[in-house]
Amino acid sequence: MSNIVVLGVQWGDEGKGKIVDLLTEDADVVARYQGGHNAGHTVMVRNKQFILHLIPSGILHKGKKCIIGNGVVIHPRALIDEIEGLKKRRVTVGRNLFISGRAHVIMPYHTLLDGKHEEARGSQKIGTTGRGIGPAYVDKMSRTGFRMIDLLDSSSFKAKLKANLEDINFLLEKKYRQKKISANRIYNQYMKFADYLGPFVTDTVVLTNDLIDKGRNVLFEGAQGTLLDIDHGTYPFVTSSSASAGGVCTGLGVSPAKVDGIIGVMKAYTTRVGEGPFPTELQNSLGEELRARGGEYGATTGRARRCGWLDLVSLKHAIRINGFTGIALTKLDVLDGLDKLKVCTSYTYKDPANSCGCSKKGKPCKVTDMPQTVKVLDECEPVYKELDGWHKSTKGATKMKDLPKQARAYMDYISEALNVDIDLISTGQKRDEIIFVNRPFKKAKKKK
Ligand code: GDP
Numbered sequence: 360m361s362n363i364v365v366l367g368v369q370w371g372d373e374g375k376g377k378i379v380d381l382l383t384e385d386a387d388v389v390a391r392y393q394g395g396h397n398a399g400h401t402v403m404v405r406n407k408q409f410i411l412h413l414i415p416s417g418i419l420h421k422g423k424k425c426i427i428g429n430g431v432v433i434h435p436r437a438l439i440d441e442i443e444g445l446k447k448r449r450v451t452v453g454r455n456l457f458i459s460g461r462a463h464v465i466m467p468y469h470t471l472l473d474g475k476h477e478e479a480r481g482s483q484k485i486g487t488t489g490r491g492i493g494p495a496y497v498d499k500m501s502r503t504g505f506r507m508i509d510l511l512d513s514s515s516f517k518a519k520l521k522a523n524l525e526d527i528n529f530l531l532e533k534k535y536r537q538k539k540i541s542a543n544r545i546y547n548q549y550m551k552f553a554d555y556l557g558p559f560v561t562d563t564v565v566l567t568n569d570l571i572d573k574g575r576n577v578l579f580e581g582a583q584g585t586l587l588d589i590d591h592g593t594y595p596f597v598t599s600s601s602a603s604a605g606g607v608c609t610g611l612g613v614s615p616a617k618v619d620g621i622i623g624v625m626k627a628y629t630t631r632v633g634e635g636p637f638p639t640e641l642q643n644s645l646g647e648e649l650r651a652r653g654g655e656y657g658a659t660t661g662r663a664r665r666c667g668w669l670d671l672v673s674l675k676h677a678i679r680i681n682g683f684t685g686i687a688l689t690k691l692d693v694l695d696g697l698d699k700l701k702v703c704t705s706y707t708y709k710d711p712a713n714s715c716g717c718s719k720k721g722k723p724c725k726v727t728d729m730p731q732t733v734k735v736l737d738e739c740e741p742v743y744k745e746l747d748g749w750h751k752s753t754k755g756a757t758k759m760k761d762l763p764k765q766a767r768a769y770m771d772y773i774s775e776a777l778n779v780d781i782d783l784i785s786t787g788q789k790r791d792e793i794i795f796v797n798r799p800f801k802k803a804k805k806k807k
């Protein structure tokens with residue numbers, strides 16, 4: 360019995376869905392702890408592709424319990440559509456799915472405001488997924504949000520909705536010149552959602568902790584990635600939740616003492632979707648080539664992902680915050696055929712105002728820790744180490760010895776520079792396109 364976290368190391372889309380699906384084999388329970396339907400987790404089962412948004416990526420395995428924790432924000436319509444979509448494809452969704460009564464609900468005005476706020480930001484827009492995530496978390500923090508359990512108390516829901524809409528409609532009418540939103544329409548719609556989702560709603564804090572106490576293996580599934588974390592990411596170009604390991608405890612009501620292993624899912628290069636600084640971005644034909652080879656288009660919005668080299672400065676930051684016990688390196692196969700690979704080892708920052716606080720006033724300085732502001736990060740130039748690429752295909756490799764020596768050298772370099780083990784190497788989209796160096800649940804159990 361052991362419990363492990365699987366989360367993204369970069370700006371999301373690292374291949375968490377594939378790794379979670381794979382490790383579900385050794386788990387009894389898979390629990391999501393943050394984010395919402397901004398996430399898009401792709402799982403390939405044989406030749407069938409599934410994209411999960413709110414439902415844990417363990418759902419494709421029979422007999423496993425899937426939990427949506429209190430830290431998640433739920434768009435009821437999106438969740439119902441996802442359940443129905445899976446059922447149509449003969450995936451069992453019923454008594455295996457549990458939704459926290461404490462999870463907050465995305466309301467229609469959250470989605471509307473997400474769009475309006477982005478418009479108002481103009482050139483400073485974040486490039487959100489437009490799913491209402493930010494405004495829903497704002498209401499959670501300002502204590503005006505609805506939780507799933509509140510949907511089950513129709514009269515209180517109606518009264519609070521009317522009160523909330525006074526403020527929302529003021530904003531919509533006066534600032535955004537929009538029509539008022541009708542309380543009755545939302546009420547009727549959300550009461551239907553409540554009828555559908557009510558049977559799934561439970562106290563998942565009790566459930567998750569009971570399962571842990573009974574010795575079940577629990578896999579905590581993160582969405583987004585550490586660099587999109589509200590506290591530790593490239594603020595304000597981040598999402599609004601705690602995507603890093605700390606989010607597990609608040610997002611599921613589980614003690615840190617119950618976490619036995621933390622697997623960071625790391626793409627063999629870097630991608631980012633949406634706006635914000637990205638020092639190692641390749642704004643050239645090589646960047647386009649990586650996008651084409653890696654199929655780097657958003658699983659939720661279809662937007663083209665920005666592509667670039669691996670960045671040790673931001674990876675060290677992610678490692679410091681999460682304390683990974685192992686890495687799952689994904690998409691190694693996408694790098695096949697490149698003559699040379701680059702890895703960013705530090706940044707150079709030229710700062711006439713000396714705002715980085717270092718002693719080299721006015722002269723370029725070497726930056727090895729993640730800058731705290733996007734202004735500084737934006738002006739950082741990456742310093743690269745060049746490594747040899749490989750021409751032999753790694754696609755579908757299942758054994759270390761099948762990898763070209765340059766691919767092994769690339770991974771050794773990363774592992775040593777970051778001082779972390781690479782436990783899994785993914786060499787394709789499919790379940791069996793994987794090299795297990797260590798099995799994370801077994802490794803965590805051994806450590807205990
Ligand atoms: P997530 O949000 O972290 O779950 O990642 P996404 O599903 O948004 O994006 C990852 C994409 O890469 C998906 O299309 C996966 O099917 C694909 N993928 C995952 N692992 C590998 C791999 O090792 N090689 C290749 N070529 N594709 C992969």
Ligand code: IMO
Nearest residue numbers: 371372397398399486487488582583598632633
């Ligand atoms: P998965 O779980 C990649 C990005 C958006 C935007 C920023 C804020 O599939 O890795 P939001 O809608 O959350 O307010 O947008 O965060 N973003 C993601 N990028 N993968 C994701 O999820 C993301 N979820 C949000 O593009 O830059």
Ligand code: MG
Nearest residue numbers: 372399400658
């Ligand atoms: Mg994704």
